[in-house]
Each structure stands twice: as C-alpha cells, then as structure tokens.
Amino acid sequence: MQSAEILSPESQNSHSSQNVNSRERWLSVVIGSAVAAYGLSRRSIAGITAAGIGAGLVWRGASGYCAVYDALGLTSVPESNHDTSNVSVPYGRGVRVEQTVTIGLPPEEIYTFFRNFENLPRFMSHLQSVTVLDAKRSHWVTKGPAGSDAEWDAEIINEIPNELIGWRSIDDSQVDNAGSVHFKQNPAGRGTDVKVILRYDPPGGVLGAMTAKLFGEDPAHQVKEDLRALKMLLETGEIASTKGQPNGLPHRAKLRERLAEVVR
Amino acid sequence: MKAVCWFGKTDVRVENVPDPTIINPHDAIVRVTLTAICGSDLHLYDGYIPTMMKGDILGHEFMGEIVEVGAEVKNLKVGDRVIVPFPICCGRCWFCKNDQWSLCDNTNPNAWMVEAMYGFGGAALYGYSHMYGGYAGGQAEYVRVPFADINPVKIPDGLPDEKVLFLTDIFPTGYFAAENCDIKPGDVVAVWGCGPVGLFAMKSAWMLGASRVIAIDRVPERMRLAREACNAEVVDFEEVDDVYDVLKEMTGGRGPDCCIDAVGMEAHGHTADALYDRVKQVMRIEFDRAHALRQALHCCRKGGTVSIPGVYGGFIDKIPFGAAFGKGLTLKMGQAHVQKYVRALLARIERDEIDPSFLITHRVRLDDAPAMYRTFRDKEDDCIKVVMRP
Numbered sequence: 001m002q003s004a005e006i007l008s009p010e011s012q013n014s015h016s017s018q019n020v021n022s023r024e025r026w027l028s029v030v031i032g033s034a035v036a037a038y039g040l041s042r043r044s045i046a047g048i049t050a051a052g053i054g055a056g057l058v059w060r061g062a063s064g065y066c067a068v069y070d071a072l073g074l075t076s077v078p079e080s081n082h083d084t085s086n087v088s089v090p091y092g093r094g095v096r097v098e099q100t101v102t103i104g105l106p107p108e109e110i111y112t113f114f115r116n117f118e119n120l121p122r123f124m125s126h127l128q129s130v131t132v133l134d135a136k137r138s139h140w141v142t143k144g145p146a147g148s149d150a151e152w153d154a155e156i157i158n159e160i161p162n163e164l165i166g167w168r169s170i171d172d173s174q175v176d177n178a179g180s181v182h183f184k185q186n187p188a189g190r191g192t193d194v195k196v197i198l199r200y201d202p203p204g205g206v207l208g209a210m211t212a213k214l215f216g217e218d219p220a221h222q223v224k225e226d227l228r229a230l231k232m233l234l235e236t237g238e239i240a241s242t243k244g245q246p247n248g249l250p251h252r253a254k255l256r257e258r259l260a261e262v263v264r
Numbered sequence: 265m266k267a268v269c270w271f272g273k274t275d276v277r278v279e280n281v282p283d284p285t286i287i288n289p290h291d292a293i294v295r296v297t298l299t300a301i302c303g304s305d306l307h308l309y310d311g312y313i314p315t316m317m318k319g320d321i322l323g324h325e326f327m328g329e330i331v332e333v334g335a336e337v338k339n340l341k342v343g344d345r346v347i348v349p350f351p352i353c354c355g356r357c358w359f360c361k362n363d364q365w366s367l368c369d370n371t372n373p374n375a376w377m378v379e380a381m382y383g384f385g386g387a388a389l390y391g392y393s394h395m396y397g398g399y400a401g402g403q404a405e406y407v408r409v410p411f412a413d414i415n416p417v418k419i420p421d422g423l424p425d426e427k428v429l430f431l432t433d434i435f436p437t438g439y440f441a442a443e444n445c446d447i448k449p450g451d452v453v454a455v456w457g458c459g460p461v462g463l464f465a466m467k468s469a470w471m472l473g474a475s476r477v478i479a480i481d482r483v484p485e486r487m488r489l490a491r492e493a494c495n496a497e498v499v500d501f502e503e504v505d506d507v508y509d510v511l512k513e514m515t516g517g518r519g520p521d522c523c524i525d526a527v528g529m530e531a532h533g534h535t536a537d538a539l540y541d542r543v544k545q546v547m548r549i550e551f552d553r554a555h556a557l558r559q560a561l562h563c564c565r566k567g568g569t570v571s572i573p574g575v576y577g578g579f580i581d582k583i584p585f586g587a588a589f590g591k592g593l594t595l596k597m598g599q600a601h602v603q604k605y606v607r608a609l610l611a612r613i614e615r616d617e618i619d620p621s622f623l624i625t626h627r628v629r630l631d632d633a634p635a636m637y638r639t640f641r642d643k644e645d646d647c648i649k650v651v652m653r654p
C-alpha cells in the first residue's frame with residue numbers, strides 16, 4: 001500500500017528543479033514576507049515559528065522549489081502523464097498526511113470505536129457529522145476552513161478487524177479523499193500505535209491548503225490534534241479543554257476578540 | 265468573583281471576572297480558602313515564561329471547599345475540604361500509571377505548543393501560561409479543577425489550612441528533589457537556594473537519611489530559617505570568595521555527594537558567568553540565568569547526583585557539561601510528581617512530624633496580591649512565603 005503513496009520517479013528527483021507554479025510563487029513571496037515580518041515583530045514562540053514559516057515561503061517563491069511539497073510528495077506544476085481516471089486522489093495531487101499516536105488500550109477497543117464512523121466527529125474537530133448508510137458506505141459532512149463546508153459519500157475499501165480500516169470518497173465528491181487507519185499493539189502493556197494516513201484534494205487546490213495552513217488549518221497539525229483528542233477521549237472519557245473559562249480581559253478586548261473570529 | 269490576573273511583565277491586578285463553570289464531566293469547582301504565591305509565579309511575573317496572555321488568572325498553590333462536582337466525579341461531594349496538586353493529571357495515561365504524574369499525556373489542550381519547544385509535553389499546570397494548558401489558576405475566589413476524581417486530596421477536619429496548603433507544591437517538590445538524590449547513609453546534601461523549595465528539600469533530605477545538609481543563599485532571614493528550622497550549615501555566597509572552595513573544605517576535599525539546585529532560572533551571582541547570563545537575559549537571547557546550576561555541577565563530587573527542582577524554561581549557555589560527564593554525574597529534574605508523594609506527606613503532617621507552616625511570613629488578602637508579588641520577588645520585608653485568603 002505504500003507504493004500507491006509514492007510519486008512518479010521524475011517528480012521525486014526534483015530537488016533542484018521547480019515544483020511550485022508561477023502564480024503560487026508570486027503569492028508565496030508576498031504572503032511569506034508578511035508572515036515573516038509579523039513573526040519577527042513578536043517575541044513569542046508562535047512569532048518565531050511564524051517568522052520561520054514566512055522565510056520558508058519567501059524562499060519557496062523565489063526558488064520555485066518547496067521542501068514541504070517535496071516531503072508530502074506533491075507538486076503544483078501540471079503533469080500530463082499521470083493516469084487519473086480511476087482513483088479518488090490521483091498520484092502527485094492533493095495533500096498527504098500521516099500521523100501516529102499511542103493509545104493505552106488494546107487494538108480491539110480502539111478499532112471497534114473507530115469502525116463506528118458516527119463516533120468520528122466526537123474527536124475530529126472539522127467533522128460535522130458522519131452518517132452510516134450501510135455496511136460499507138457512509139456520508140461525511142465537514143466544517144471546512146473559513147466556513148467552507150463540504151460533504152461526500154465514502155466507502156470502505158479495505159478492512160482487517162482490529163488491524164486496519166481503509167476508505168475513500170466515492171466518485172464526484174466535493175473533496176476527493178482517501179484514508180486508512182492502522183492499529184498495532186505494542187509489547188509490555190505499552191498500548192496500541194494508531195496510525196492515520198490521509199490523502200485529499202482540498203477545494204481551492206493545493207494552494208488552498210497552503211493558505212489554509214497559514215490560518216492555522218494545517219492538515220497535518222489537524223490530524224495530529226484529532227488523534228490527540230481521540231487518545232484523550234478513549235483513555236480518560238473526555239477531551240481536555242479550557243473553552244469558556246473565565247479570564248480578566250476587559251469586556252472591550254473580549255468583544256474585539258469575538259469580532260475578529262466572526263470576520264475570519 | 266475576584267481573581268489575580270497577569271497583564272504583562274511585573275503587572276498583576278486583582279480583577280472581577282466571571283465565576284468558573286464545569287466544562288468536562290470529571291471537573292469540580294473549588295471555593296478557595298487559602299492560596300499562595302510560588303517562586304515559579306515570579307518567573308511569570310518577571311516575564312520569562314512565554315505564551316502568557318493578558319488577563320490570565322494566576323496561581324497553582326491553592327486549597328478549599330468543593331462547591332460543585334461534574335457528572336463523573338463520584339468520590340467527592342459538596343463541602344469536602346481538599347488540597348489540589350499543581351500538575352493537572354488524568355490518572356489514566358501511561359505516565360500517570362507509572363507515577364510520573366507531571367508528565368501526564370492527557371490534560372494539556374495546547375500540548376502542540378510545548379511540543380514545538382521541547383519535543384514532547386507533559387501535564388498542564390494551573391495558571392502557568394498557554395503552553396502549559398492555559399488553565400485559569402487558583403489565586404481567585406473559585407477555581408475549576410479538572411479530573412477532580414483523581415487530583416484533589418481530602419483533608420481531615422482539625423488540620424488547619426496553613427498546615428496542609430503546601431502539599432499542593434513546595435513540600436512535595438522539596439521531597440521530590442531530595443528523593444531524586446537517592447541519599448545513602450553518610451551523604452552530604454548541598455542545597456542552593458533557601459527559598460520555600462530549598463527549605464523543604466533540606467527537611468526532606470533529613471527525612472531520607474542525609475548525614476549533613478549544607479544550604480547556600482545570601483538572604484539573611486532565609487539563611488536563618490535554613491539554620492534554625494532545617495538544621496543546615498549555611499554558606500552565604502556573597503560573603504565567600506568561591507563557593508566551590510568552601511564546599512570542598514567542608515567535605516574533606518570530596519565535594520557534596522548530592523547537590524540540589526532550588527534556585528532556577530533567576531539565579532543571582534557576581535561572577536563572570538552570572539553577568540554574561542544577565543546581559544543575555546535582558547536582551548532576550550537567553551531566557552535562563554543558570555549560575556546556581558553551573559555551580560552545583562562544578563561542586564558535586566565524582567559520581568554524585570545533581571537534582572534540579574529549580575525551573576528552567578529555554579536555552580542555557582556555558583553549561584559545564586564536561587564536568588558533568590567527566591565526573592560521571594547523575595542529573596535528575598522536572599516538575600514534581602506531586603500526586604506520588606502527597607498522601608504520605610499528609611500522613612507525616614497528621615503524625616506531627618512536620619508543620620509546613622513554619623516558613624509563612626506574610627498572611628494577606630487576595631487584594632494585596634500585586635504588592636505581595638513585588639515584596640516576594642525582591643525578598644523585601646523578610647518575605648519568605650506569602651499566603652492569601654480570598
């Protein structure tokens with residue numbers, strides 16, 4: 001199954017060449033400079049991280065090469081020689097995410113919880129709902145970035161009880177995607193490694209995903225946080241949160257905060 | 265309700281804020297009857313811990329009365345008197361089950377922030393920055409306590425608040441620091457810092473079988489307490505030429521077997537390395553001033569242990585790692601696993617083996633917090649420990 005995730009050899013060897021198209025290169029320089037300036041103007045960890053991301057974007061724009069794209073195995077320079085007729089997410093397109101978490105339960109319990117897809121919105125913050133249609137098919141509705149909702153039907157394409165579940169979106173879905181989750185028991189009571197691999201073609205193309213990333217919608221981060229939430233939910237019965245707790249911000253500042261959220 | 269809020273470097277204010285509510289099923293709400301300012305709070309006060317936000321409610325040493333419990337809290341009821349350990353722990357993850365409570369996996373909603381900085385993150389803490397979870401703290405009239413089925417410890421009637429409050433942090437922290445030394449018969453334990461953590465480390469070192477305890481500080485009132493209440497031999501680091509020479513002489517040329525750094529990232533010093541740290545910290549190139557840590561590493565005997573309860577947040581330069589390696593030292597450190605020790609230490613208090621209230625110098629109202637942060641930070645007015653009643 002790994003081989004399906006790997007790109008064609010040409011694009012793999014593209015370290016010195018370009019994998020970012022010209023419109024994106026231009027945008028990268030503009031956004032990157034802004035982010036770097038913003039980041040450097042703040043002395044916090046987030047600021048330093050932002051400055052780093054910003055600098056990376058400028059380099060990406062200037063050079064036409066993006067290490068992030070390369071690491072994910074994708075490119076926004078059009079390629080013509082791929083046969084894309086029969087897969088949810090054609091090779092070399094979309095976003096690929098792989099994240100693992102250890103959960104202190106036997107694989108059976110985690111598998112059973114996960115296999116009931118209607119449980120997924122309990123820990124996946126961007127999922128609105130999943131409705132199980134029959135043994136193989138389900139209907140997924142998301143809360144997309146910046147309020148852009150999406151929905152699709154998915155079918156299970158591969159399944160080994162207590163070991164793995166693989167699924168993909170069916171035909172003309174708004175967000176073409178495919179995913180799998182793998183459960184591997186560790187020795188000596190060290191729980192179960194739960195690995196999720198996702199590939200998807202986000203609305204707005206690859207740049208859409210990059211832009212979303214800048215606004216805190218980084219898909220790898222998202223999957224990682226969702227897995228963290230799954231671990232918390234299964235190990236403790238709740239997901240750690242401080243939402244709604246008091247603080248001493250004056251009323252006006254709070255209002256400004258809420259306004260900023262609405263505008264976003 | 266009233267709460268002590270952080271607004272920036274050396275700017276804390278008592279504000280009126282909404283009361284806390286139950287958010288998760290294992291929560292409880294505690295009406296605070298007594299709370300304290302910790303040396304760790306001073307690192308926030310002085311602006312050395314990143315990811316604080318204006319309006320954050322401070323405080324991680326607090327106790328009180330249960331006024332509300334969530335649906336899943338079966339072992340506590342309204343009216344119970346409890347102390348609440350400062351690390352917020354789930355009690356169910358691998359780390360909690362292995363008694364490494366302060367490394368809990370499941371309580372920090374912002375774990376990714378610590379991960380970005382440290383690789384992996386541990387338990388959330390009350391009132392201790394967003395990277396440590398962003399939970400509202402207990403220098404307030406009420407506080408929300410997550411995993412109340414696991415963390416709070418019931419206090420029997422008859423034990424006054426002042427005797428048990430420090431079970432939340434500094435007593436177990438001092439004990440943890442001493443236990444980390446793996447004290448053997450005949451061992452000499454040297455403790456840098458005669459603040460609350462250092463004083464409890466000294467008391468604990470005796471409990472764990474030390475044959476001598478040496479204390480290092482410069483503040484007269486604190487050194488007096490180390491000598492009189494903790495039976496320590498005291499070295500004033502500002503009065504001697506070189507702490508190393510003095511310690512070496514005191515230990516027959518061997519060096520202390522165990523060295524405890526109960527000072528942390530805001531150490532004072534008058535040698536070149538201390539000045540160098542000071543400049544870098546002011547310029548925000550380095551977060552931490554590690555003078556005491558360097559000295560402990562340098563002074564420790566061959567094969568000895570350096571235990572570090574003092575808090576460090578970021579990067580430190582000029583650590584004599586060659587000395588640590590060359591002498592085959594063992595280093596132990598971290599946020600204290602309070603939940604591991606708290607019941608046994610409560611039993612010691614009940615048996616009258618120790619009265620932790622010996623170091624309280626200031627008893628004030630919550631409204632006095634802004635002034636008291638300054639007094640405690642500047643070690644003015646012989647201040648050693650401040651407790652506040654809401």
Ligand SMILES: NC(=O)c1ccc[n+]([C@@H]2O[C@H](COP(=O)([O-])OP(=O)(O)OC[C@H]3O[C@@H](n4cnc5c(N)ncnc54)[C@H](O)[C@@H]3O)[C@@H](O)[C@H]2O)c1
Binds near residue numbers: 483533598
């Ligand atoms: N690990 C934990 O779980 C934990 C828990 C609580 C506190 N702490 C940390 O422990 C440290 C001490 O806490 P505290 O409440 O006792 O603080 P404190 O500020 O009251 O005490 C620090 C003492 O160190 C002395 N000191 C400064 N420079 C020194 C030097 N070069 N050599 C010797 N002594 C020196 C000061 O005079 C002061 O008396 C802080 O860093 C605090 O954050 C850690």
Ligand SMILES: [Zn+2]
Binds near residue numbers: 302324433
């Ligand atoms: Zn503390």
Ligand SMILES: [Zn+2]
Binds near residue numbers: 357358359367370
């Ligand atoms: Zn835990």
